[in-house]
Amino acid sequence: MExxxxxxxxxxxxxxxxxxxxxxxxxxxxxxLMGKAVADRAVLQVANVATLPGIVDASYAMPxxxxxxxxxxxxxxxxxxxxxxxxxxxxxxxxxxxxVRLIRSDLEWxxxxxxxxxxxxHTLAARVPRGVGTKGRMRLSRxxxxxxxxxxxxxxxxxxxxxxxxxxxxxDRGTLADARPEHVSDRAVERGMxxxxxxxxxxxxxxxxxVDEVRDARAANVMGMFEGQVCVMLHSGSRGLGHQVCxxxxxxxxxxxxxxxxxxxxxxxxxxxxxxxQAQRYLGAMAAAANFARANRHVLTDGVRESxxxxxxxxxxxxxxxxxxxxxxxxxxxxxxxxxxxxxTVCVHRKGATRAFGPGHPExxxxxxxxxxxxxxxxxxxxxxYVLVGTAEAAGRSFSSTCHGAGRAMSRTQAKKVMxxxxxxxxxxxxxxxxxxxxxxxxxxxAPYAYKDVSEVVSxxxxxxxxxxxxxxxxxxxxxx
Amino acid sequence: xxxxxxxxxxxxxxxxxxxxxxxxxAFEQAGWALAEILGAMTEGPGQVRRVRAQADDMAxxxxxxxxxxxxxxxxxEAAFAAITVSRVGARDLDGEVEVVPLSGEPEGTAxxxxxxxxxxxxxxxxxxTEVTVFLDV
Numbered sequence: 145m146e147x148x149x150x151x152x153x154x155x156x157x158x159x160x161x162x163x164x165x166x167x168x169x170x171x172x173x174x175x176x177l178m179g180k181a182v183a184d185r186a187v188l189q190v191a192n193v194a195t196l197p198g199i200v201d202a203s204y205a206m207p208x209x210x211x212x213x214x215x216x217x218x219x220x221x222x223x224x225x226x227x228x229x230x231x232x233x234x235x236x237x238x239x240x241x242x243x244v245r246l247i248r249s250d251l252e253w254x255x256x257x258x259x260x261x262x263x264x265x266h267t268l269a270a271r272v273p274r275g276v277g278t279k280g281r282m283r284l285s286r287x288x289x290x291x292x293x294x295x296x297x298x299x300x301x302x303x304x305x306x307x308x309x310x311x312x313x314x315x316d317r318g319t320l321a322d323a324r325p326e327h328v329s330d331r332a333v334e335r336g337m338x339x340x341x342x343x344x345x346x347x348x349x350x351x352x353x354x355v356d357e358v359r360d361a362r363a364a365n366v367m368g369m370f371e372g373q374v375c376v377m378l379h380s381g382s383r384g385l386g387h388q389v390c391x392x393x394x395x396x397x398x399x400x401x402x403x404x405x406x407x408x409x410x411x412x413x414x415x416x417x418x419x420x421x422q423a424q425r426y427l428g429a430m431a432a433a434a435n436f437a438r439a440n441r442h443v444l445t446d447g448v449r450e451s452x453x454x455x456x457x458x459x460x461x462x463x464x465x466x467x468x469x470x471x472x473x474x475x476x477x478x479x480x481x482x483x484x485x486x487x488x489t490v491c492v493h494r495k496g497a498t499r500a501f502g503p504g505h506p507e508x509x510x511x512x513x514x515x516x517x518x519x520x521x522x523x524x525x526x527x528x529x530y531v532l533v534g535t536a537e538a539a540g541r542s543f544s545s546t547c548h549g550a551g552r553a554m555s556r557t558q559a560k561k562v563m564x565x566x567x568x569x570x571x572x573x574x575x576x577x578x579x580x581x582x583x584x585x586x587x588x589x590x591a592p593y594a595y596k597d598v599s600e601v602v603s604x605x606x607x608x609x610x611x612x613x614x615x616x617x618x619x620x621x622x623x624x625x
Numbered sequence: 626x627x628x629x630x631x632x633x634x635x636x637x638x639x640x641x642x643x644x645x646x647x648x649x650x651a652f653e654q655a656g657w658a659l660a661e662i663l664g665a666m667t668e669g670p671g672q673v674r675r676v677r678a679q680a681d682d683m684a685x686x687x688x689x690x691x692x693x694x695x696x697x698x699x700x701x702e703a704a705f706a707a708i709t710v711s712r713v714g715a716r717d718l719d720g721e722v723e724v725v726p727l728s729g730e731p732e733g734t735a736x737x738x739x740x741x742x743x744x745x746x747x748x749x750x751x752x753x754t755e756v757t758v759f760l761d762v
Contacts, residue, residue: 184635184636184637210636210637211635211636211637211638212637212638213638213740213742213759213761214740214741214742217637234740234741234742237761238737238738238740238761239737239761275730331696334700335696335699335700344735345730345735346734346735346737346762384699384700387737387738387761388696390738391692391738391739394740394741395680395685395688395689398681398685398741399681399685410741410742410743411684411741411742411744412740412741412742412744414741551637552636552637553636554636555634555635555636555637556634556639556734556762557634582730583730583731583732585732586732586733586734589734625735
C-alpha cells in the first residue's frame, strides 16, 4: 500500500487500493502516526469503508486512527440518501454515543483542592457506580425507560436531577428528537433499566483535572475556564443498552444486506440503504441509545456534584459545577454539508471521531456561537487531556470532525507486562495523582504508555485545520471502572 | 489437542480461536475463551441457565452464542462454572451454563459484544470445527 502525501498532515489512499472503492481514503496524520496506521492495517480498513454504497467525498480517518472492527477507530464516512447511501451500525460502534463531558468549577487547585484530593477521589469512587454490570444511580421501570429513550436528559431533569444549563450545553441540547424507543429491543431495555448513572469499565473513567495551560484566552474565557482551575472530565457511553442495540441491528443488516444486493469486504460493515425500513429503525433505535448515553452522563454528573458538595461543604451551584460541553464520539447523524458544490443532507458516521462544528453553526449553544463547538479530548490516565474548538475549515475537510483521544499503541497484555496495576497506581501517586480503581490489577491495561501521545494527535488536528487547541488539562485524581 | 482455545490479542483488539472435534465442542471452548477474557471462570455448583441462539449461518450462530453468554454474565453479574452446548444446528443451538454470582469485580477485560469482524467458523467433514471471533472490548 502506497499512501500519497497531499499536504504535511494529509494522506490519500487512492481508489483501487482495495477492490470496489468508490472514493479515495483520506488520513490526517503525521509521518509517525501514519506509519503506525499502515503497520496495524487500520489504513486498509479506511479503504474498505470507501466501498460502502453512496459514500461521498472520501473515507476519512482522524490522527488517532487505529485498527477497529470493520470500521477503523477514528473513521468518518458520509453517505448520501439520494444515491442509495447506506447506514452501517458498525460505523457507529457498540458503545453508541459514547462521549466525553467536561464540568468546570470555581475551585483553584493549589488554594482549594490540593489538600483534599484523596478524600475527593474516594468520595467520587463511592458515589459514582462503576465496573462490569453495575447498578446505576437511577433504576427505572420499563415504562420510564421508554420515556427516557425518547427524552434524553429531559427525563432526569423532570425528576429534579441536574439543571437546564446541563441540557443547553449538551450536544443536541441533550435530546435527539428522532429517537424511536419502539425499535429498541426488550433485551436492550432490560440491560439499560438498571444501568442509568453508571460509568462502566474498560477505558471509561472520571478524572479530576487542573487546567495547566490556556492557549486561547478568549475561547477559554467564553467557556468559563482559567489556569489553575479544577475541572472534572467524564468518559462513558450507553452501557449495555447501546451494545445490545448495535448487536441487534448488525445481525439484522447482515441478514438483509444480500437481498439489497450489497456486498462488503468485512461482515462487520453490514449496512442497508438509508431508505430501507430496517435502516430507518436502526437510526431511531440509535438515537434512543444516544439519548440514554447523554442521560447516563447527566446522571453521573449528579454524583460528581454530590461528591464535591460533601467534600467542600458548599452547594454545587455555589461551586459553579457547570457543564462546559458534552459531545459523543460514536454516532451517525444526518447533517447538511457541501458536497460537489451543493448542500446535501448526508449521514455522517463518526466512529471514534468527534463532531467539531466551527463558529456560527446554528446547532451550537448561543454562548459558543462565536468560538466554535468545544471538543474534549481525554488523554489516557495520568497524561494530559485537551479542550479544542471546531473550525470553519473542518466543514470542507472532514465533515466537521476531529479526533477523539489518543488511540492504543500497546495491547493490554503488553501493557500489564511493563508494569503491574498496583505499581502503576504507586507511580501515579508519586506524581501527585490520587487513584481509585475497582480492578487495581487491571489498571495497567489503561496505562499512559499503552496509548499514543495525545499531544501529537491534537497538534496534527490543529495542523490539518480540523480543530484548534484552547487549553490543556492535567489529571490530579483518577476514578476508573 | 482435541479441543482447546487460544486468546488472540493485538494492539486494540481481543479475539479468540477455539476448536474441537465437533461444532458443539468448539462452541464450548469458545465460551470458555470468552469467560477467561472476562475473568469470569469459576467453580460450581451454580445456577443452571438455558442458553439458546438463532442465526442464519454457523458463523453468525457463534456470535449469537457468545452474545448470550455476555448477557448472562452482565445481567446476573455472574461467572461461569460450566458451559455445555448440547446441539449446534444449521440455524440454532441449545445449551446451558452454570453460573455463580461474582464476588467483587472480575479481574478480566470488560467485553461489549462479539463482532462479525474477520469472523470464521469452519467444520471439516469429520466434524472438527474451528471458530474465530473478535470481540469489542
